Amino acid sequence: MENLTHTLLAVPLNHYIILSTIIFSIGVMGVLVRRNAIVIFMSVELMLNAVNLLLAAFSVYNGDASGQVFVFFIMALAAAEVAVGLAIIVMIYRNTNSIDINVLNRLKW
Numbered sequence: 001m002e003n004l005t006h007t008l009l010a011v012p013l014n015h016y017i018i019l020s021t022i023i024f025s026i027g028v029m030g031v032l033v034r035r036n037a038i039v040i041f042m043s044v045e046l047m048l049n050a051v052n053l054l055l056a057a058f059s060v061y062n063g064d065a066s067g068q069v070f071v072f073f074i075m076a077l078a079a080a081e082v083a084v085g086l087a088i089i090v091m092i093y094r095n096t097n098s099i100d101i102n103v104l105n106r107l108k109w
Contacts, residue, residue, distance in 0.1 A: 013057060013058075013061050016053065016054060016057035017054065017057075019053065020050045020051070020053050020054040020057075021050075023046060023047075023049065023050035023053070024046075024047050024050035024051070026043075026046060027043045027044065027045075027046035027047035027050060028043075028047065029043075030042070030043025030046065031043045031044060031047075035100050035101050035102055036099055036100065036101075037089050037092065037099040037100070037101055038089060038099055040101065041085050041086075041089065045078065045082070048074065048078055051074075052071045052074055052075065055067045055068075055070055055071050055074075056068055056071050059071075092104065
């Protein structure tokens, strides 16, 4: 276990911050630009994974496992979110025969 921590500490914390920022930015752009509900859903998950990466990196660099435990609970919550989100997307497709979010405007009438 100590060898793994030593390996993780070999990469500077700035690299994790930069990588997390890039991944989160890609997720934000996916949510803002795309119109496909599945791609938007995947972009939200990408943003969540960027935050998880940063939490785990800070946890290792602080020598405290509480951040890694928090990441574990976030991943469990994300699994439930995926199940509910995909069920909602399937129901939207059944009602509108499309997964384009612009078509969802018709559902409120």
